[in-house]
Amino acid sequence: MPVPSPETVDAVLRHADARLDQSREALFELLSIPSISAQEAHREDCARAAAWVHDRLVALGFRTEIRPTAGHSVVLGHFDGPAGYKGPHVLVYGHYDVQPPDPLDLWTSPPFEPQLVDGPRGKRFVARGAVDDKGQTTMFLEALRAWHEVGGGIPAKLTVLIEGEEEVGSRNLEPFLKANKAELTSDIALISDTNMWDIDTPALTTSLRGMTYVQLTVKAAKRDLHSGLYGGSALNPINVITRVLGDLQDENGRIQLPGFYDKVKSITNARRAQWDSLGFSEAAFLGDIGLSIPVGERGYSALERLWARPTADINGIWGGYTGQGAKTVIAAEASAKITFRLVPGQDPDEVVEQFKQFVADRLPAGATAEFEGGHGSPGVDVNADSPWVRAAQAALAEEYGKPAMLIGCGGSIPVVVSLKNVLGIDTLLMGFGLDDDQIHSPNEKFEQRCFHHGIRSHVRLLAKFAAG
Amino acid sequence: MPVPSPETVDAVLRHADARLDQSREALFELLSIPSISAQEAHREDCARAAAWVHDRLVALGFRTEIRPTAGHSVVLGHFDGPAGYKGPHVLVYGHYDVQPPDPLDLWTSPPFEPQLVDGPRGKRFVARGAVDDKGQTTMFLEALRAWHEVGGGIPAKLTVLIEGEEEVGSRNLEPFLKANKAELTSDIALISDTNMWDIDTPALTTSLRGMTYVQLTVKAAKRDLHSGLYGGSALNPINVITRVLGDLQDENGRIQLPGFYDKVKSITNARRAQWDSLGFSEAAFLGDIGLSIPVGERGYSALERLWARPTADINGIWGGYTGQGAKTVIAAEASAKITFRLVPGQDPDEVVEQFKQFVADRLPAGATAEFEGGHGSPGVDVNADSPWVRAAQAALAEEYGKPAMLIGCGGSIPVVVSLKNVLGIDTLLMGFGLDDDQIHSPNEKFEQRCFHHGIRSHVRLLAKFAAG
Numbered sequence: 001m002p003v004p005s006p007e008t009v010d011a012v013l014r015h016a017d018a019r020l021d022q023s024r025e026a027l028f029e030l031l032s033i034p035s036i037s038a039q040e041a042h043r044e045d046c047a048r049a050a051a052w053v054h055d056r057l058v059a060l061g062f063r064t065e066i067r068p069t070a071g072h073s074v075v076l077g078h079f080d081g082p083a084g085y086k087g088p089h090v091l092v093y094g095h096y097d098v099q100p101p102d103p104l105d106l107w108t109s110p111p112f113e114p115q116l117v118d119g120p121r122g123k124r125f126v127a128r129g130a131v132d133d134k135g136q137t138t139m140f141l142e143a144l145r146a147w148h149e150v151g152g153g154i155p156a157k158l159t160v161l162i163e164g165e166e167e168v169g170s171r172n173l174e175p176f177l178k179a180n181k182a183e184l185t186s187d188i189a190l191i192s193d194t195n196m197w198d199i200d201t202p203a204l205t206t207s208l209r210g211m212t213y214v215q216l217t218v219k220a221a222k223r224d225l226h227s228g229l230y231g232g233s234a235l236n237p238i239n240v241i242t243r244v245l246g247d248l249q250d251e252n253g254r255i256q257l258p259g260f261y262d263k264v265k266s267i268t269n270a271r272r273a274q275w276d277s278l279g280f281s282e283a284a285f286l287g288d289i290g291l292s293i294p295v296g297e298r299g300y301s302a303l304e305r306l307w308a309r310p311t312a313d314i315n316g317i318w319g320g321y322t323g324q325g326a327k328t329v330i331a332a333e334a335s336a337k338i339t340f341r342l343v344p345g346q347d348p349d350e351v352v353e354q355f356k357q358f359v360a361d362r363l364p365a366g367a368t369a370e371f372e373g374g375h376g377s378p379g380v381d382v383n384a385d386s387p388w389v390r391a392a393q394a395a396l397a398e399e400y401g402k403p404a405m406l407i408g409c410g411g412s413i414p415v416v417v418s419l420k421n422v423l424g425i426d427t428l429l430m431g432f433g434l435d436d437d438q439i440h441s442p443n444e445k446f447e448q449r450c451f452h453h454g455i456r457s458h459v460r461l462l463a464k465f466a467a468g
Numbered sequence: 469m470p471v472p473s474p475e476t477v478d479a480v481l482r483h484a485d486a487r488l489d490q491s492r493e494a495l496f497e498l499l500s501i502p503s504i505s506a507q508e509a510h511r512e513d514c515a516r517a518a519a520w521v522h523d524r525l526v527a528l529g530f531r532t533e534i535r536p537t538a539g540h541s542v543v544l545g546h547f548d549g550p551a552g553y554k555g556p557h558v559l560v561y562g563h564y565d566v567q568p569p570d571p572l573d574l575w576t577s578p579p580f581e582p583q584l585v586d587g588p589r590g591k592r593f594v595a596r597g598a599v600d601d602k603g604q605t606t607m608f609l610e611a612l613r614a615w616h617e618v619g620g621g622i623p624a625k626l627t628v629l630i631e632g633e634e635e636v637g638s639r640n641l642e643p644f645l646k647a648n649k650a651e652l653t654s655d656i657a658l659i660s661d662t663n664m665w666d667i668d669t670p671a672l673t674t675s676l677r678g679m680t681y682v683q684l685t686v687k688a689a690k691r692d693l694h695s696g697l698y699g700g701s702a703l704n705p706i707n708v709i710t711r712v713l714g715d716l717q718d719e720n721g722r723i724q725l726p727g728f729y730d731k732v733k734s735i736t737n738a739r740r741a742q743w744d745s746l747g748f749s750e751a752a753f754l755g756d757i758g759l760s761i762p763v764g765e766r767g768y769s770a771l772e773r774l775w776a777r778p779t780a781d782i783n784g785i786w787g788g789y790t791g792q793g794a795k796t797v798i799a800a801e802a803s804a805k806i807t808f809r810l811v812p813g814q815d816p817d818e819v820v821e822q823f824k825q826f827v828a829d830r831l832p833a834g835a836t837a838e839f840e841g842g843h844g845s846p847g848v849d850v851n852a853d854s855p856w857v858r859a860a861q862a863a864l865a866e867e868y869g870k871p872a873m874l875i876g877c878g879g880s881i882p883v884v885v886s887l888k889n890v891l892g893i894d895t896l897l898m899g900f901g902l903d904d905d906q907i908h909s910p911n912e913k914f915e916q917r918c919f920h921h922g923i924r925s926h927v928r929l930l931a932k933f934a935a936g
Contacts, residue, residue: 037793038791038792038793038794038795039791039792039793040792099795099797100789100791100793100795102789102791102795103692106691106692167794167795168793168794169794195697209696211696211796213794213796220759221757221758221759222757222758223574223757223758223906223909223910223911224571224574224908224909224910225757225908225909226879226907226908226909227779227781227783227807227809227908228677228679228809228877228878228879228880229663229774229877229878229879229903229907230757230774230878231764231774231779231781231807231809231878232763232764232765232773232774232777232779232809232878233750233753233754233762233763233764233770233773233774234754234757234759234762234763235759235761235763236763236781236782238781238782238783238784238785238804239713239714239716239717239780239781239782241710241785242709242710242711242713242714242716242782242785242804243710243714243715243717244714245707245710245714246707246710246711246712246713246714246715247711247714248707248710249707249711282701285701286701286702289689289690289691289693289698289702290688290689290690290691291688291689291702291703291834292834293703293832293833293834294701294702295700295701295702295703295704295832295834296699296700296701297700302701305700305701306697306698306699306700306701309700311695311699311700312707313695313699313704313706313707313796313798314704314706314707314710314788315695315706315788315789315794315795315796315797315798315799316706316787316788316789316790316795316797316799317706317709317710317785317786317787317788317790317802318785318786318787318790319784319785319786320782320783320784320785320805321568321570321783321784321805322784322785322786322803322805323506323507323568323570324506324507324508325505325506325507325568325636326506326635326636326637326681326783326805326807326841327506327567327568327570327635327783327784327805327908328679328681328781328783328807328908329567329783329784329908329909330781330783331783331784334785335790336706336710337788337789337790337794337795339695339699339794339796341695341696341699341700364761364763365761366759366760366761366763373794409696409697410696410697410698410699410700411694411696411697412696435697438691438692439694439697440692440693440694440695440795440796440797441691441692441693441694441797442691442692443691
């Protein structure tokens with residue numbers, strides 16, 4: 001009889017509680033590895049992080065391999081589950097890579113020297129990747145370890161896939177899924193890379209925005225020029241790039257790419273009503289980050305703007321002299337990185353073409369534009385009416401003593417689209433991050449309370465899966 | 469009888485010719501010192517450059533001191549001239565500081581390892597400062613040396629003032645002039661920091677644009693944000709700064725600062741006619757730098773746009789993630805450096821206030837703007853009808869066998885304004901640079917032919933001064 005009893009679940013939970021310090025120490029080992037997938041200099045660190053995950057899975061009895069891709073490797077582990085297992089085969093996805101830590105000077109401690117500090121809500125972990133996604137990935141591994149060490153072993157059939165390119169667009173993941181489709185056949189995917197509603201209220205995420213990322217470089221003269229000797233005659237590419245990109249939105253926050261909204265799907269009235277019922281306070285949300293006045297499209301609620309409307313944000317801009325003091329130069333070129341967050345209906349490739357047209361429409365004669373990047377993924381809606389969503393709702397309700405919220409997420413997890421497209425499976429998005437975790441920012445943190453409840457929730461969810 | 473004979477002048481010129489290699493070697497010593505005044509790390513190098521100039525002047529018999537300022541030091545040397553000297557007391561100004569060499573990767577040789585290379589017009593010197601202003605300053609020092617070594621000694625009464633903050637706005641020079649006004653009393657100033665008409669045609673510059681330099685920082689949230697989780701609600705300061713600065717000029721190239729043109733003085737019809745007669749080819753001017761289509765205000769000739777109309781050029785911009793790959797961040801702040809080139813009538817301080825108003829008028833609620841810099845100098849017209857201009861015209865005509873052009877310059881030499889305001893003297897601008905010398909750019913160069921003729925022209929000019 002492979003279905004664990006309530007007493008067994010309690011024993012596993014007690015064991016997870018007792019070894020919380022060791023779980024945190026395991027996470028800190030992983031956080032100490034600067035596995036920045038965007039930076040070639042950290043290639044070896046990415047390989048070290050993959051090896052760390054590999055070794056953990058091997059210790060849990062998984063048949064595990066580090067599988068190469070055209071970029072950073074995928075760690076893939078299989079566990080058959082107990083004899084007579086009747087539940088779903090679950091594909092667990094996570095990523096061991098992290099965002100660059102810049103700007104470094106805003107960190108209060110080195111980003112790859114994880115710190116345990118006291119915060120207003122108890123202990124917290126501070127490091128790049130603390131929550132995204134090393135912290136959330138480690139929660140699941142630690143839930144597995146609790147089952148491995150007590151309770152008769154891991155109670156479910158699992159495939160664990162931990163990749164190393166999520167922060168650079170997962171460009172080699174879909175080819176990997178396609179190439180290994182038979183091996184990856186499963187019933188449902190499980191990902192912890194999203195947020196709770198608040199620290200006391202669990203959530204399941206049922207919609208995600210997509211995104212596409214483009215780098216634009218505007219060029220003019222063949223060399224840098226003296227702004228006194230050439231100003232008034234020579235084209236200035238920084239003036240040009242500000243003029244072009246300054247036109248991305250109109251006064252009402254509407255994005256000006258031609259055709260940008262043509263295929264945007266509106267959310268259903270039912271979903272809008274459900275989101276309205278969440279009681280989200282945009283004032284509090286913005287207040288936490290020092291802002292008070294919302295931007296975005298006029299005429300939409302805050303959650304609709306954050307979860308179901310597309311955006312155009314310039315993520316970086318550079319050109320000319322940016323050092324100390326003055327240098328009166330007209331630069332030869334200027335560049336910017338731009339993200340478009342997309343919603344269901346929008347095609348990432350079409351949006352890139354729209355952006356190129358938008359630039360071409362505004363580029364003055366004599367300037368040239370070059371584009372890089374442009375890979376992306378569409379927005380997704382997750383089916384909220386499935387037995388696995390109900391299983392996760394039950395696990396979270398037991399853990400927190402209150403029902404989980406069904407929420408959207410403005411971020412992008414392209415793998416959800418790939419898993420659906422290639423393997424035909426839905427994804428359960430059960431995350432334990434908080435809005436103020438500062439992911440992708442200096443001083444990223446993860447509340448120990450979230451980490452702890454996250455381990456426990458996964459312990460419970462594995463039992464729900466085993467129950468079939 | 470202190471007036472040198474034509475035979476004496478010829479002897480000095482022959483001596484200068486014979487020791488051209490040593491003159492170049494002297495310049496290369498100075499060019500090897502990275503005296504970048506904008507960068508604190510090069511403070512000691514600036515002091516080394518000052519010491520080098522000091523030692524040269526001492527060797528020429530000048531009473532010389534390195535005089536401290538609130539920033540980099542001024543080198544000040546006095547020479548009384550021969551007994552019975554009847555000519556003007558000439559204040560010679562130059563600067564030993566240079567612009568930062570960035571972007572370094574575009575240099576074909578290290579910027580502070582001067583190279584003697586073959587170019588299409590003979591030998592040339594390649595280094596940061598090759599012409600601006602170490603090359604032009606050294607020309608004068610070498611003319612002095614030729615007189616010092618033959619011809620009976622330096623024939624004029626001179627004060628030589630070589631400062632170290634020209635490339636950062638000469639902010640301590642005017643206080644220095646005021647504090648040492650009695651010591652600096654003189655009849656006329658002489659500066660070599662401008663260009664010839666072309667390599668075979670000498671020029672005297674009789675108008676200069678002024679400038680003011682402002683750094684703008686736009687701030688929004690108190691930390692960097694994830695563009696997925698906050699995009700659609702949180703203000704993006706890079707989007708804001710592009711929107712604000714993209715509005716600097718309208719479609720006709722008119723600068724949009726309120727009141728910006730109110731006090732602009734038009735040039736006289738006589739000057740316009742004289743400039744039109746120069747036969748300037750904007751197509752060739754732009755063709756040299758890989759451009760073909762002029763920008764700037766519609767309705768003005770090229771030389772008027774370059775010499776007598778104000779500009780607004782963004783010299784640098786930065787914010788967010790500018791490294792390799794992707795980072796989907798909404799930055800907490802974005803910055804830009806902007807130069808306004810000014811013409812007679814415009815007040816630099818008023819323009820800074822106009823810019824602040826321009827930004828305030830466009831800044832969305834929730835964003836803040838901070839400003840740095842803002843010191844500047846007005847544009848100037850030099851009196852072209854003076855005995856010293858005529859003396860310089862005669863010296864140049866003898867050297868080149870053709871008359872010198874009277875031209876304007878779009879760049880700024882703020883000291884000209886200070887010399888007029890504090891000491892009450894006009895400035896003779898006799899320069900030997902060329903438009904393609906790439907000053908302030910990678911691979912700055914100085915043609916040896918210009919350097920050589922520059923030394924010889926100064927030898928001749930000193931004789932003209934001595935003639936009274």
